[in-house]
Amino acid sequence: MARTRQTRTTDPGAYLDAEGTLLRELPDFAKSRDTLVALYSAMVRCRTFDSKAVALQRTGRLGTYASSLGQEAVGVGVASAMAPTDVFLPSFREHGAQLIRGVTLEELFLFWGGDERGNDFSLPKRDFPVCIPVGTHFPHAAGAALALVHKGVPGVAVAVGGDGATSKGDFYEALNLVGAWNLPAVFVLNNNQWSISVRRQDQTAAQTLAQKAVACGLPGEQVDGNDVIAVREATERALERARSGQGGTLIECVTYRLGDHTTADDASRYRDDDEVSAQWKKEPLVRLRRHLTQVHGWSKADEEALLRTCREEVDQAAENYLATPPEPAGEMLANLFESLPRDLARQAEELGDG
Amino acid sequence: MARTRQTRTTDPGAYLDAEGTLLRELPDFAKSRDTLVALYSAMVRCRTFDSKAVALQRTGRLGTYASSLGQEAVGVGVASAMAPTDVFLPSFREHGAQLIRGVTLEELFLFWGGDERGNDFSLPKRDFPVCIPVGTHFPHAAGAALALVHKGVPGVAVAVGGDGATSKGDFYEALNLVGAWNLPAVFVLNNNQWSISVRRQDQTAAQTLAQKAVACGLPGEQVDGNDVIAVREATERALERARSGQGGTLIECVTYRLGDHTTADDASRYRDDDEVSAQWKKEPLVRLRRHLTQVHGWSKADEEALLRTCREEVDQAAENYLATPPEPAGEMLANLFESLPRDLARQAEELGDG
Amino acid sequence: MAEMTMIEAVRAALAFALEEDPDVIIFGEDVGIDGGVFRATEGLVQRFGPSRVRDTPLSETVIAGLAVGASAQGLRPVAEIQFMGFIYPAVDQLVCHAARMRNRTRGRLSCPMVLRAPFGGGIKAPEHHSESTEAMLAHVPGLRVVIPSSPARAYGLLLAAVRDPDPVIFLEPKRLYRATSEEVADNGEALPLDSAFVLREGADVTLVTWGAMVVETLEAARQLAEVEVSAEVIDLGTVKPYDRAAVRTSVEKTGRCVIVHEAPLTGGFGAEVAADLAETCLTSLLAPIRRVAGYDTVMPYLRLEDRYMPSTDRILDAVHYVLEFE
Amino acid sequence: MAEMTMIEAVRAALAFALEEDPDVIIFGEDVGIDGGVFRATEGLVQRFGPSRVRDTPLSETVIAGLAVGASAQGLRPVAEIQFMGFIYPAVDQLVCHAARMRNRTRGRLSCPMVLRAPFGGGIKAPEHHSESTEAMLAHVPGLRVVIPSSPARAYGLLLAAVRDPDPVIFLEPKRLYRATSEEVADNGEALPLDSAFVLREGADVTLVTWGAMVVETLEAARQLAEVEVSAEVIDLGTVKPYDRAAVRTSVEKTGRCVIVHEAPLTGGFGAEVAADLAETCLTSLLAPIRRVAGYDTVMPYLRLEDRYMPSTDRILDAVHYVLEFE
């Protein structure tokens, strides 16, 4: 069992710069127009969902919502590298990844609208629901990885968390276990520079978040989290390592939260517009669109068609969500255990079916 | 605020090898015969206490006990570097350090004999009592360091824990806070290779425990934990850094647990005698005695006198402990709050004074 | 005197405490420039500086452990847990250290710390942002658990908590943060801990409650008055150790008792109140003791939240049951 | 049939479970070659191999979280927490995930996991090695809390826990591990969860208890029989959800009830049992309900431990009080 302990602490690797200029040779998958269009479309779809969700929340038709504006490349890059047999464990900002995994837009709306049925995914049957407590899903990823090994499934458990999550013991304990047991798990850090109002540099004195892997004896790598190609490429390599029995990897994706923390937050209380404006120049969609335009003949018409499709799809899903009546109240008890304990019969009766 | 992120991963630094041969130039303090004799005496005193405690436990006159046999250099090296205004936070195996800090032998016996008065130290008034849950005292050390800064006391909080403790989130979260807030705290790891029956290498894939500091952006250093001079020297440097506002340090002391985990454990269930015998050759007392003998004319008579003094002192303390009647049962309630809440009056009455 | 909401009262008490005692410090997630997600600490870092009001990394274990260490060394930390749903990583430090430092050292060290946390449902927040698990902490010997139910009580009890020589868990019903405002004198006067508040006197039935449920309970009492039923309403204020005498005295007078809390029924703190009455007031009881509580299930997501929360109607049903019991 | 102590019965049940279901795995601190500090897993790693029986690093949070993740993906982990005093870092994972995975995903994922922990006092162990905080966990909706009180019940209930489709906290009274032995058929037969055990029938008073206190309670019943008092002894077995009907039926018959537990009185699970009776059996009650429990303080170090633990004498005092009450 070889253990690499190298950690890149140089500038995060990117293939495309903010202008969409090629910085180095693309990995094979990124030479295909279809693949790049798929990645780009997934990011656009995610952003469309985000803005609809914020709009619904603002008009009182959705609960508190955490937008992934500006960070779409992380979820899309990670999930696009994964296989169906892998298990995905999202934090609350990985809509882009969930959509690629097959969670429907309607399910996402239901979840954020405060309906548990939004977690009853029709497709990625074994993916975990959104984890609201920060960082507690990293141990689950270790457990999922253990189950995959035990069942002989060649899958990998992939968990995504934020920069703030790296301060939680759960993150460290789980990463340490992944190292000690050489489990097929990949932990991805969506480092968007902020944990609500706390800056990345006030969260930890570590120079990079990737170097936290050193504490647990496994490789850590920092990539440009605004370059979907870089994210996907790093994830592919980590998955390959894990699948071939070489154990876990920590990937830090350096990006930026362009929006408020959630719809309940007002980021102008604690950060300058200037900082945000500067970051807008580096956001992930534009650079890929430029590359697509320059190299693959992506046209204005292509762009408009894509936006229209996404909008229609999202609007339709929102309508379906809004038309879904709440569950009967009895469901809150009916789903607690596989079968209702005798002790709860009276309460179930009181709650009734309506 | 300069942050060093260098971590030695070479062989742990030592001044004396197992034979007592000098490996490099001694630090100034270790050129003084008096200082070395004091260090040696403290280790002998600790070992004498250990064997008495084990004997008392075996004859049913003490509770479960954790001996520090073979690891005396860690506690003695660390505590001898500390100032009275520093705050010490021990795990359950740092009797050597506690004794130097001024905790009395009798208090130690009382504590291990199951009497809370053993934590009511007459001397190091602000030192923490032994921490039984593994690793939970590291956050306290961060808090103590914060209090020292806040009160303008030029002290440092020093916590010692085991190799097993490095797997706890408390350790990591606290070390991360020390890094992020640049607090005057030193975390010492007493790496005795075992966490009950779990080997150091099964605890974490990290090559060294010292390198865990990399995750938190502060310096980590590995020293030979069987060389009291090396431990003290590293601690002095770390204390100096902390006192001058440069923040915390992680020190890993590489040593070996020669005895059972506690008197409730039987280490022969999980490790070979051969391994233990080999380690006996490296234990910390012999090498310093050889050095004292070779360089400072430490004589057989000196040795015998020391052993006798220690034995007498320890026996006397044990007698005093055994002669101390248990507290009145009412104390268990009387000390819960500063003053007894009305609600507990009936229970206090029921318990009575006897 | 100034008109204050509960969140303003909390902030005023914190400012008063910071002002009066240099050893008082505040820390937690986003308590600095952001002023806390509910704005309890708004303006405090500007006024008292970042050494008194500090943002921590995102680690509840370390927040609690830091408070233990700092308080044991002479500070008076007032730490914030952002939502009670995230208090569990702090429980180990509370149970194993904060609650017992004084006992274990026979008074040599102690933990005069306060851990504040917004709690309870009713604001349609995301998962884990709405639970009420005061009973778990109220079972821990050595902890005080205090729950205010009005701006004035928040102000007075929080000051008492900060000045108390022992650890206090201070749970703030977030549903009440901005629900109403009242005149509060920002004069540094504390209210006594361990004493219940009789919010309304009555003769026919005793309603015992705490936290946000005080609202529904008072409303029930008001509606009962319309039908000539006189209900006494007791707000425990301090849940642990609670004012057993006040509850007993009331039930001895009324002979009937309904206990109301938002937390799940089974093992909720209402069980303790009922059990105490079943031991000490049995002969005064004219009817069974009813508890109106949350259901024994996970607090549902927001669409069903209203169906989970005890309502005035459920309280009235229980009152009528005990009134009509023969 | 073989004569077994409780620890042997636990081991036999674990071995049976490992044998019958390849998805059962065991992990925890020192559960491998060491066989667990109490030897519950002795010989299992040799028999089933290190992929079924694994030593974890020293991290209770990760032990619980690992169990959540593994069980949600189809394994049936039986994890060990070395002592209940170290369970608190696992509480967050239990409350926030294990207890609600099924509810939150509407049944898509669930956590068929068991968390075993030795608990309770009476063996003169060091600090934190002797507490009983079952009430904290019993308040959490979605968790089952099971406590055996004899070798046969340990065997049958543990097998039921492992086979149960939902999370079970299995607390083993360590004082009973080697206290007695009895014939246990190692035939894989489980005992029903959620059902109380009537250990002794009686007509004059109902004694409700669980865990190690069953010993003192049965002894009290024996002594009462000598003075012609017939006590019914009920062992809850499963504390949450508990068999309310069994307790009610008994108290309706006897009219008197004493509840015995080792945990501190206030907010202990005995409060729930008393509260339920105060609601449902008031008219049958001939006397106040007494609780005999640990004091509301930190479990003392070993020298005063005996003074803390509820004794047969304290139980008898309470029984005489309720018998003589008028």
Ligand SMILES: Cc1ncc(C[n+]2csc(CCOP(=O)(O)OP(=O)(O)O)c2C)c(N)n1
């Ligand atoms: C354990 C826990 N503590 C506090 C919170 C409240 N909270 C929600 S998100 C958040 C910040 C998370 O920051 P980060 O991990 O960087 O993720 P981001 O929101 O930036 O994606 C906090 C403090 C929580 N959800 N869980």
Ligand SMILES: Cc1ncc(C[n+]2csc(CCOP(=O)(O)OP(=O)(O)O)c2C)c(N)n1
């Ligand atoms: C949180 C916690 N879990 C489990 C235990 C039981 N336990 C006591 S010591 C120990 C091993 C500690 O190993 P290490 O940190 O290396 O210290 P050492 O005993 O070797 O000095 C364990 C598991 C404990 N005391 N605390």
Ligand SMILES: [Mg+2]
């Ligand atoms: Mg972030």
Ligand SMILES: [Mg+2]
């Ligand atoms: Mg060790």
